[in-house]
Structures are given as structure tokens and as C-alpha cells.
Amino acid sequence: MNILYIAYYTIITNVRDYRTFVxxxxxxxxxxLILGTALQGVFEPTKLEKTSVVYYNADAxxxxxxxxxxxxxxxxxxxxxxxxxxxxxxxxxxxxxxxxSAFIYLNQDYSKAIMDxxxxxxxIYSNNVKNSRVTIVQNIVDSFIIGANxxxxxxxxxxxxxxxxxxxxxxxxxxxxxxxxPGSMDYYAVTMLMLTLMAGALYGSDxxxxxxxxxxxxRLRSSPMRPMQHFVGKIIGCVTLLFVQAxxxxxxxxxxxxxxxxxxxxxxxxxVLTLAVLSTAxxxxxxxxxxxxxxxxxxxxxxxPIMTFIGGGYVxxxxxxxxxxxxxxxxxxxxxxxIYGGTVGSASxxxxxxxIIAVIFIISGWGARRKLA
Amino acid sequence: xxLELNGIVKRYQNKTAVNxxxxxxxxxxxxxxxxxxxxxxxxxxxxxxxxxxxxxxxxLLFGKTMKSAGTExxxxxxxxxxxxxxxxxxxxYENVTFFGKLYGLKGKLLKERVEEALNFTGLxxxxxxxxxxxxxxxxRRLNIACAIVHQPKLIIMDEPTVxxxxxxxxxxxxxxxxxxxxxSTIIYTxxxxxxxxEICSSIAIMDEGRLIACxxxxxxxEQIANEEKTFIEVATTSQMFADSLKNxxxxxxxxxxxxxxxxxxxxxxxxxTRMIERLTSAHAEIITIGVERPSLExxxxxxxxxxxxx
Numbered sequence: 001m002n003i004l005y006i007a008y009y010t011i012i013t014n015v016r017d018y019r020t021f022v023x024x025x026x027x028x029x030x031x032x033l034i035l036g037t038a039l040q041g042v043f044e045p046t047k048l049e050k051t052s053v054v055y056y057n058a059d060a061x062x063x064x065x066x067x068x069x070x071x072x073x074x075x076x077x078x079x080x081x082x083x084x085x086x087x088x089x090x091x092x093x094x095x096x097x098x099x100x101s102a103f104i105y106l107n108q109d110y111s112k113a114i115m116d117x118x119x120x121x122x123x124i125y126s127n128n129v130k131n132s133r134v135t136i137v138q139n140i141v142d143s144f145i146i147g148a149n150x151x152x153x154x155x156x157x158x159x160x161x162x163x164x165x166x167x168x169x170x171x172x173x174x175x176x177x178x179x180x181x182p183g184s185m186d187y188y189a190v191t192m193l194m195l196t197l198m199a200g201a202l203y204g205s206d207x208x209x210x211x212x213x214x215x216x217x218x219r220l221r222s223s224p225m226r227p228m229q230h231f232v233g234k235i236i237g238c239v240t241l242l243f244v245q246a247x248x249x250x251x252x253x254x255x256x257x258x259x260x261x262x263x264x265x266x267x268x269x270x271x272v273l274t275l276a277v278l279s280t281a282x283x284x285x286x287x288x289x290x291x292x293x294x295x296x297x298x299x300x301x302x303x304x305p306i307m308t309f310i311g312g313g314y315v316x317x318x319x320x321x322x323x324x325x326x327x328x329x330x331x332x333x334x335x336x337x338x339i340y341g342g343t344v345g346s347a348s349x350x351x352x353x354x355x356i357i358a359v360i361f362i363i364s365g366w367g368a369r370r371k372l373a
Numbered sequence: 374x375x376l377e378l379n380g381i382v383k384r385y386q387n388k389t390a391v392n393x394x395x396x397x398x399x400x401x402x403x404x405x406x407x408x409x410x411x412x413x414x415x416x417x418x419x420x421x422x423x424x425x426x427x428x429x430x431x432x433l434l435f436g437k438t439m440k441s442a443g444t445e446x447x448x449x450x451x452x453x454x455x456x457x458x459x460x461x462x463x464x465x466y467e468n469v470t471f472f473g474k475l476y477g478l479k480g481k482l483l484k485e486r487v488e489e490a491l492n493f494t495g496l497x498x499x500x501x502x503x504x505x506x507x508x509x510x511x512x513r514r515l516n517i518a519c520a521i522v523h524q525p526k527l528i529i530m531d532e533p534t535v536x537x538x539x540x541x542x543x544x545x546x547x548x549x550x551x552x553x554x555x556x557s558t559i560i561y562t563x564x565x566x567x568x569x570x571e572i573c574s575s576i577a578i579m580d581e582g583r584l585i586a587c588x589x590x591x592x593x594x595e596q597i598a599n600e601e602k603t604f605i606e607v608a609t610t611s612q613m614f615a616d617s618l619k620n621x622x623x624x625x626x627x628x629x630x631x632x633x634x635x636x637x638x639x640x641x642x643x644x645x646t647r648m649i650e651r652l653t654s655a656h657a658e659i660i661t662i663g664v665e666r667p668s669l670e671x672x673x674x675x676x677x678x679x680x681x682x683x
Contacts, residue, residue: 005474013462215456219519222422223475224447 002225006233010207011241024199025245028192029252035314036185036257042316043184050081051133054091054100057084061111063148067122070144071104079136095125101133102126104141181340182260189249189259190335191313194328196249197275198304200242204283205300207234209293212369231366235280242276262339270351275331278354281361288368327354374436375400375527375558376421381430383416390416391427392582398560398575400526403553405573406562407669413582414562415455418531421560422452434527448476451520451557453530457512459504459519465491466500469518476523490522493551495544510541517545521552528552529560534568546572566669578673585676594667600625602665603636603645608658610634617651624648632660 015021055071057064071082083100085091091103103125113120122141126134182190211217211234220230250268253259261268287296310319311328323329334347376398383391391413398404406414420427423439423446432438434446459468469487478486491497494514504512513533520528530549534542550572553559563569569576570590577587586593607614615627615634623642628635638644645664652659 002475005471009460009463009471013460016462215454215458216460218419218424219452219454219458220475221424222447222450222452223472224444224477225475226444 002229003233003236006225006230007237007240010234010237014203014207014237014241021245024196024202025248028196028199028249031195031314032185032188032192032253032257032259036183036188039188039315040184043182043187050079051102051136052081052100053083053102053104053137054085054094055082055104056086056088056091057106058088058108059106059110059112060108061115063111063114064106066148067106067144070147076140080140092125095127098127102137104137182336185253185257186260186339187316189253189257189261190332190339191308191311191328193246193249193253193272193335194275194311194331195304195308195313196246197242197272197279197331198307198328199279199300200238200245200276201279201283201286201300201304202297203238203242204235204280205287205296206283206293207238208284208287208365208369209296212288213291213293227369231369235277235284235362238280238283239273239276242280243273246272246276260339262335264338267338267347268335271331271334271347274351274355274358275327278327278358278361281358281365284365285361285368288365291368330354374398375402375434376404376560377431377433377436378417378421379431379433381417381420381427381432383413383420383425383427385416389582391420394430394579394582394584396577396584396587398527398558400558401553401556402575403549403559403561403573405569405576406560406579407564407566407569407576407673408562408579409564411581412564412579414564414579415531416582417579418452418529418560418562422450422529423447448523449526451523451525451528453517453520453528453533455531455533455535457504457516459512459515461504464501464503465496465507465515465518468504468515469522472519473522478523486522486524490518493521494518494548508538508541510537510544513537513541513545514548517548521557525557527558527560531562532564533561534563534565542568566673570669576669578669578676580673580677586672590669593669593672596672599640601638601640601642603638603648604661604663604665605634605636605648605652605659606632606661607634607652608632608660611655611657614652614655614657617655618648621647621651 057068070076071080076082082104083094085094085103088105091100091105094100095103105123105125107123110120110122122145124134124137124141126137211220211230221227247269250261250272254261283296283300286299287293290296290299307326308314308328310317310322311326311330311332312319312323313328313332317323330350330353334350337347374397376396378394378396381391381394382389394413394417406417408414416425419425421432421434423443435449437446439446460471463471466487469490470483473483473487473490488497491500494517496511496514496518499507499511504515507515517530517533520530533549534545537545546568549559549561561569561573574589575587576590576593578585578593586596588596610629610632612629615629618624618627618634618636621636621638621644623638623644624636625639626635626637628637636648645662649659649662
């Protein structure tokens with residue numbers, strides 16, 4: 001019963017410290033409101049305008065003429081604004097000066113190399129290969145090459161089938177974005193939920209510091225209560241408190257901000273619960289290892305915003321593998337995939353991963369506690 | 374015996390905080406542990422409470438060791454820590470209830486004991502307030518209420534009067550005596566010798582981790598007192614007065630400083646009446662007379678060469 005007493009008193013003492021509780025509860029909601037409103041434009045989908053491309057064909061062969069014709073297809077001209085230049089240098093200059101997004105170049109031996117079955121390529125030059133417009137150009141050129149290869153393969157098979165290369169390879173589909181991609185409010189509701197959960201590590205840290213390292217801790221340790229009961233009771237109290245707080249954020253953003261949380265609240269609750277365990281465990285471990293409440297709080301006050309930042313919690317980022325170090329990123333990825341129909345296979349893997357990490361944190365915290373006396 | 378310590382040694386890194394301490398506390402005693410700050414009192418108390426294990430020696434509480442019967446022993450002990458150790462987010466009533474539950478109290482008995490503890494410490498009327506609204510003295514009393522709610526056989530109090538006003542201090546000291554009258558054995562640590570002298574039936578003096586003396590207040594004073602001082606204030610001083618006192622039996626020294634005569638006598642001379650007779654015969658007009666008895670302060674000074682507050 002002592003475990004439940006400890007959990008109960010942990011919850012009520014934190015709720016009664018209403019100033020801190022309200023601050024921890026409403027800060028993420030306030031940030032959601034501010035960022036969600038201010039960055040609305042960033043999250044709105046934009047119409048795909050034509051991509052400006054310069055083109056120089058130095059080859060006079062049949063294959064390259066086919067490419068000339070390909071670029072004049074209606075499917076292509078709706079996507080690309082192709083301007084022929086008179087030399088390779090002129091094309092390069094246009095790209096350098098920013099007059100065109102990409103420069104497509106066929107060298108003088110292009111057709112001959114293909115006819116001789118030698119290696120050949122259509123070159124694409126750009127200032128920024130990560131630019132989405134360059135990707136469009138690459139896809140269009142790829143679709144020509146695939147078409148040419150297919151035609152050749154069919155010819156070899158003596159087939160009577162024809163390959164119709166009228167598609168540009170990229171389709172502009174008029175989509176209704178509602179429910180398919182997150183708006184700013186939807187995005188920040190999720191990322192701030194993650195912030196709430198990670199900031200909840202402070203509950204674990206504060207409670208453990210007060211009850212295990214301070215005067216109260218010494219008094220409790222001299223009581224007949226078993227240390228394990230105390231430890232587990234504290235963790236249950238913190239996790240419950242944090243879970244409830246996170247669910248308030250969830251319901252509040254859903255009702256007041258009309259945030260899209262999808263149709264699977266069970267999955268969201270599972271993510272919230274397991275992340276609450278992870279976050280509490282992190283706070284417990286740091287407080288037990290640092291043996292000082294102020295030091296533990298300082299560490300978490302630095303760590304939580306960093307995890308939120310690299311997880312793209314404040315602004316959308318693409319930090320590639322680094323983002324996987326942030327529990328915020330993992331959590332919000334599961335939730336976004338759940339809401340917007342992405343890959344859900346990784347969810348169980350992520351949840352299992354951070355649950356194992358939480359267990360390791362708790363065991364480390366317990367081990368450090370034994371050295372406190 | 375309630376408590377028996379045999380050769381306790383506790384070290385922190387290179388410092389020996391408690392060094393070969395052996396003592397016994399009998400049932401029904403108020404046992405005072407006196408020593409300056411840093412003497413090792415709190416470390417010794419922590420070791421007794423089972424917060425840390427001694428490197429050497431054995432602790433027997435109620436005839437058992439913490440290892441063999443830790444939970445059973447702890448249920449019979451109430452600890453009042455040096456610092457205020459209550460939950461700030463709970464009211465006084467909830468705090469005492471919380472600790473009562475930890476010690477296994479339930480239901481009606483718990484409610485009765487909580488009320489009793491709060492009444493005893495004079496906090497019942499303010500039971501709905503949180504500790505933050507209390508004065509320093511009231512917080513100290515709440516600290517005590519949390520330790521006595523389960524009516525322990527042994528109450529360990531680590532400097533419970535530090536930083537409190539005289540009124541609260543008196544209340545606390547009276548409470549300790551009352552708890553003792555009700556049957557609890559008390560171990561009371563302090564660096565205030567007046568408190569220890571006032572309430573304790575047995576006293577142990579600690580310095581630099583060692584137990585340097587142990588016994589009743591009188592026994593301790595007996596150990597060091599070889600002389601007594603008498604201070605006599607007269608209206609007008611004359612060397613003749615001093616000379617007349619020098620011949621009194623037991624007097625070893627007589628000093629005159631303005632209107633004040635200091636007479637040093639051997640211990641147990643009982644010569645005050647004769648000194649007054651001599652002065653009266655010499656037509657001295659006596660204004661005040663004072664006798665200096667050995668104190669715990671002088672005991673500590675004699676044993677360590679330092680005062681308690683050095």
C-alpha cells in the first residue's frame with residue numbers, strides 16, 4: 001500500500017503547487033498557439049510553378065533529336081520552361097546567375113555513344129542539387145531514359161508493343177490537403193505534446209531529489225518503508241501526473257485549436273504513456289547521478305529544449321540521422337505517421353526501444369540511489 | 374538497553390567522522406549528545422538510524438541489529454532531523470497523516486494519533502495550514518509531530534531547537550520532557566549545553582568524532598572541578614578585606630579588582646558563611662555575592678582546551 005500512498009501524495013503535492021503545474025501545462029499550449037498562428041504560411045502547400053531550364057544539345061544524332069522532341073511534349077512544357085542556349089558556357093552562366101534552375105546538356109557524341117553501345121549520359125547542372133526543382137528536372141530526364149531503354153528492349157524482343165513516352169514522370173495532382181499533411185496548428189500540437197512529455201523529466205528529477213537526497217529523504221529512509229516501495233511509488237506518481245498533463249494538452253489542442261490528432265487515440269495514448277515513463281526515468285537517473293536538485297534541474301533545462309529543437313519541435317528541420325537521437329522526433333514521427341497514414345511499422349520498434357532505454361535509466365537511478373547514504 | 378554502541382567507526386573518504394564510539398542508552402532516559410558543530414553527532418545519529426552502515430563496530434537497538442530486524446526496529450523509532458523534513462505541499466494534518474501511514478497506522482487509530490500529535494505540539498488549530506505559512510518554531514514543532522505520531526519507544530532528536538525563538542524553544546524542551554514522562558526514551562543532540570544540562574539525565578560529550586566523556590551532569594562536572602570561585606561585590610574596597618579572607622579555611626587565592634573580590638577555594642570547602650562573617654567583622658558593606666559552579670562548558674573546556682562555540 002505504501003507504493004500507492006507515495007504515488008498519491010506525489011500527484012497531489014505537484015498539483016497543489018499550482019503555479020508550477022499551470023506553467024508546465026500552459027506553456028506548451030501557449031507555444032502551440034503562437035507558433036501555430038505565426039507560421040501558418042510555412043505549412044500551407046504551394047502551387048507547383050513551371051521550372052525554368054536551359055538546354056544545349058551539342059549532338060546532331062537521332063537519339064538526341066528524340067530528346068529535343070521529348071522536351072517539346074505538352075506534358076513536359078506544363079512543368080518545364082525550356083530555353084535553348086547556343087553553347088555549354090552560356091548554359092552554365094545561366095545556372096550560375098540564377099536565371100535557370102538547371103542546365104541540361106547533351107554532348108556531341110551522345111547519339112554515337114548510344115549507337116555504339118557505349119556509356120553515355122545526359123548531364124544536368126545546378127547550383128543546388130537538393131533543390132526540389134532540380135529533382136523535378138532529374139525525374140523528367142530519368143523518365144526519358146527509362147522510356148528509351150524500354151523502347152530498345154521492346155525492339156530487341158521484336159515486340160509490336162509501343163512505348164508512349166508522353167508522361168512527364170511527375171504528375172500534378174490536385175489534392176485536398178486536409179487530413180493529408182499537417183497544418184501549423186496540427187504540427188505544433190504534436191511537437192508541443194512531445195515537449196510537455198520531455199519537460200516532465202523535471203517531475204522525476206524534482207521528486208527524487210527531494211525524497212532521496214535532501215533532509216526529507218533522510219527522514220523517509222529512516223522510516224520502515226522499503227526503499228523499493230518508495231522508489232516505485234515515486235515513479236508511478238510522476239508517470240501518472242505526466243500522462244494526465246499530456247492528455248490535457250492532447251484534448252485541449254483537439255478541442256480549442258482544432259488540431260488533427262487522427263482517428264486512433266489508442267496509439268497516441270500508448271506513445272504518451274511510454275514516453276512519460278521514459279521522461280520520468282530520465283529525470284530519475286539524472287537526479288540520482290547528480291545527487292543535487294539544482295544541478296539536475298540545470299541539466300534537464302538544457303537537455304529538454306535541445307531535444308525538442310533537434311527533433312524539429314520549434315521549427316521544421318532536416319538534421320537527418322541526428323534527429324533520431326531526440327525522443328521528441330521519434331514520438332512525433334509515430335504520431336504523424338499514425339495521423340497521416342505514413343509507415344506505422346516503425347512504431348512498435350521505437351516504443352520498444354525507448355521502453356528498454358527507460359528501464360536502463362531506472363535501473364541506473366536505483367543503483368545510484370544505493371550509494372547516497 | 375534501548376541502544377548499545379560498540380566501537381563505532383564511520384569514515385567519509387579520508388575523514389574519520391565517528392571514531393571508536395561506544396555508549397549505552399537505558400530505557401526511560403533522556404540521553405544528551407553534546408558537542409560542537411562538526412563533532413560527529415549527526416553522523417552518529419545517521420548511523421544509529423540505519424541511514425549508513427558503520428565501517429567498524431556494532432549497533433544494537435532493542436537488542437537487535439538493523440540488518441537482522443531493520444523494519445521492526447524502525448517502527449519503534451521516531452526521528453526528528455536537524456533540518457525541517459516535512460512535505461511543503463501538504464498541510465500539517467496531511468503531513469502527520471502521511472508519516473503515520475508510513476509507520477503502519479490506519480483508520481481510526483491513525484486519526485486519533487494524528488490529532489494527539491498535533492495537539493501535543495500545539496498545532497491542532499493550525500492543522501490546515503501548509504508548513505510554508507508557519508514560523509520557524511512552528512515548523513520545528515511540526516517536524517516533531519511527524520516523528521511522534523506513531524508513539525515510538527525511542528525518539529532521536531538531532532538539534533531540534535536550532536534557529537527557533539525562545540518561546541518555541543521552551544515549548545520544545547517541555548514537550549521532550551513530557552514525551553519522556555509518557556514513556557519514550559529520548560536521544561537528544563545539541564551544541565547548546567544549557568539545553569542538555571536542563572533536560573538530560575545522561576550526557577555524552579563528543580569532539581572530533583570521539584566520545585570524550587559520558588555520565589550524568591554532576592558526574593561530568595565532578596571529573597574536572599577542583600576549585601570553586603566566589604565573587605563578592607562590596608561598596609568600598611580595602612586590601613584589608615582581602616587579607617581577612619585569605620585566612621579562611623579552604624581559600625587558596627584572593628584577588629581584588631575595583632569593588633569586586635574574587636575568592637578561589639578548594640572544591641567542597643563550604644566556606645561561604647565564614648567569608649561573610651570575616652567581611653562583616655571588617656565592617657565591609659556587601660552588595661552582592663555570587664558562586665561559580667563548574668558547568669558543562671567548563672567540562673568541555675577542560676577536556677578539549679576549547680570552548681563549545683569555538
